[in-house]
Amino acid sequence: MNPAAAPSLDRLEILDVLWRRDPTTGTREPVHTADAAARLRASGQARGARFIESLPQTGGVLDQDALDRVFLGVHYELARLSEYLQVPQRMAAGIAPLIAAVREREGPGPVHVIDVGCGIGLDVRWMASAKIHGPDVEYVGVDLNGLLIEAATRLAAIELVSATFVVGDAFEAVATIAHPDRTVLISQGLLHHVGADRLTEFFSRHHESGLAAFAHFDVNPGFWSTLGGWVLHRVRMREPVSRHDGNLSLRRALDAPALLAHARAGVGDFYSLECADVAAWLPAPHRALRPIVGVRR
Amino acid sequence: MMTLALMVTPLALLVAFHGAAAGIRAAAGRDGRLDHRRAERMGAARGIGVAFALVTPAVIVGAVVTNGERERLDVYQQGGLAVAVVAGPVAATAALAFGVALVASWQVRAFVNTVVIGGLEFVRPAVAAVAVVAVWLATRDVMATALFGFATASALQAHRVTARLWYASPATLPPITTSQEEPHAHR
Numbered sequence: 388m389n390p391a392a393a394p395s396l397d398r399l400e401i402l403d404v405l406w407r408r409d410p411t412t413g414t415r416e417p418v419h420t421a422d423a424a425a426r427l428r429a430s431g432q433a434r435g436a437r438f439i440e441s442l443p444q445t446g447g448v449l450d451q452d453a454l455d456r457v458f459l460g461v462h463y464e465l466a467r468l469s470e471y472l473q474v475p476q477r478m479a480a481g482i483a484p485l486i487a488a489v490r491e492r493e494g495p496g497p498v499h500v501i502d503v504g505c506g507i508g509l510d511v512r513w514m515a516s517a518k519i520h521g522p523d524v525e526y527v528g529v530d531l532n533g534l535l536i537e538a539a540t541r542l543a544a545i546e547l548v549s550a551t552f553v554v555g556d557a558f559e560a561v562a563t564i565a566h567p568d569r570t571v572l573i574s575q576g577l578l579h580h581v582g583a584d585r586l587t588e589f590f591s592r593h594h595e596s597g598l599a600a601f602a603h604f605d606v607n608p609g610f611w612s613t614l615g616g617w618v619l620h621r622v623r624m625r626e627p628v629s630r631h632d633g634n635l636s637l638r639r640a641l642d643a644p645a646l647l648a649h650a651r652a653g654v655g656d657f658y659s660l661e662c663a664d665v666a667a668w669l670p671a672p673h674r675a676l677r678p679i680v681g682v683r684r
Numbered sequence: 685m686m687t688l689a690l691m692v693t694p695l696a697l698l699v700a701f702h703g704a705a706a707g708i709r710a711a712a713g714r715d716g717r718l719d720h721r722r723a724e725r726m727g728a729a730r731g732i733g734v735a736f737a738l739v740t741p742a743v744i745v746g747a748v749v750t751n752g753e754r755e756r757l758d759v760y761q762q763g764g765l766a767v768a769v770v771a772g773p774v775a776a777t778a779a780l781a782f783g784v785a786l787v788a789s790w791q792v793r794a795f796v797n798t799v800v801i802g803g804l805e806f807v808r809p810a811v812a813a814v815a816v817v818a819v820w821l822a823t824r825d826v827m828a829t830a831l832f833g834f835a836t837a838s839a840l841q842a843h844r845v846t847a848r849l850w851y852a853s854p855a856t857l858p859p860i861t862t863s864q865e866e867p868h869a870h871r
């Protein structure tokens with residue numbers, strides 16, 4: 388599929404417009420109700436806009452405490468949903484061969500696993516806590532959202548988990564990797580946030596940094612994931628934003644041919660690429676999230 | 685007395701199981717932690733308490749209406765049996781699924797957690813409605829059907845009430861601590 392012909396991914400989710408940061412300093416900025424609601428309305432999300440307008444605010448600026456509650460509420464239950472779906476296990480199994488390949492190619496020494504768009508870092512905390520890939524693997528989580536990174540850091544501290552979390556943009560994080568030969572870049576649920584317009588650029592950064600391998604997981608669009616996602620959001624998620632954004636993200640996710648086209652356009656022939664949609668007659672929740680995997684040749 | 689116990693015991697088990705499941709659901713996903721077994725066990729206990737509290741008014745009305753009359757008691761027994769016949773297998777399947785999820789591979793666990801347990805949670809209101817219809821079919825008694833309907837509708841609120849009483853807000857960020865906690869298992 389030609390990336391230029393890809394469906395627009397730019398229908399915004401509610402959380403997309405509730406976090407603003409200064410692009411140079413990275414510091415959190417106040418969110419103006421009217422701006423946030425207008426952005427959602429412009430992307431056809433009138434219901435989401437009304438939700439934003441109903442949040443506590445002072446002088447047209449959304450209350451930070453209320454926003455924190457929304458972000459944490461959504462990400463805590465999203466993490467629990469990931470556990471029901473065994474997402475950390477799925478990711479750990481998916482990246483194990485990539486870590487092994489780095490070890491084989493580069494010899495002994497640490498391997499760095501960087502999860503971009505990590506949210507509250509459930510996946511890296513789980514992998515680090517279980518020491519699932521053996522010793523000498525360093526797990527790092529990166530997210531634009533400083534509140535979620537703070538939550539991830541504190542959770543890792545009380546759980547005695549050895550993982551590091553930093554605030555940052557995925558694009559910059561890829562470009563500034565310290566040990567690209569020994570780094571595996573991963574993500575879960577990030578690609579549909581990046582947006583079709585920027586996916587090729589995102590992948591091209593992988594190639595420019597010389598990254599050893601990557602595995603970006605996202606929903607495998609299809610009948611079962613749409614139906615299953617809807618049912619699970621009804622029975623397991625209580626936050627209205629979770630239901631709204633969760634169902635929308637299922638519609639934003641790209642199919643394998645589109646992802647492969649973006650990735651190929653971005654990394655050229657420097658990486659071998661793999662991404663397969665799972666067409667199943669029966670629901671296969673352990674494969675509902677599938678990765679696009681790239682290994683530097 | 686014996687037959688009364690035969691009716692009450694399965695129904696009490698059903699209420700307890702339903703309350704525990706509702707309580708776990710209410711407690712789940714409120715703190716972002718890897719180890720939430722203790723928190724969810726507490727949720728289960730709260731859910732059980734709430735479920736029994738919610739069905740109590742229907743039980744009291746039932747006791748008053750029956751007033752020890754053998755005939756009425758027989759009708760309620762029929763109704764209770766109908767509820768157990770409909771909801772019992774569903775609860776047993778869910779209990780079995782919980783057990784399987786504890787020991788299975790992560791692939792099977794993902795299926796059981798979402799398709800089986802998630803699916804059963806989704807159809808729970810429908811199962812409850814069928815159970816009430818079964819009471820009517822078994823008894824053809826308006827009062828018994830109304831009472832079981834009232835009890836069922838009340839029990840279905842267990843999740844909402846537990847969530848509202850104890851889990852209305854997500855946990856605030858836990859403070860960084862250096863206390864040595866038990867390492868946890870990974871499910």
Ligand SMILES: C[S@@+](CC[C@H](N)C(=O)[O-])C[C@H]1O[C@@H](n2cnc3c(N)ncnc32)[C@H](O)[C@@H]1O
Nearest residue numbers: 465504505506530531532555556557575576580
């Ligand atoms: C759907 S959430 C997934 C969170 C987590 N990976 C999980 O599976 O629970 C997407 C996350 O990506 C983050 N995000 C979106 N765009 C980003 C970017 N350009 N750089 C870093 N993080 C980004 C958001 O802040 C959000 O936490």
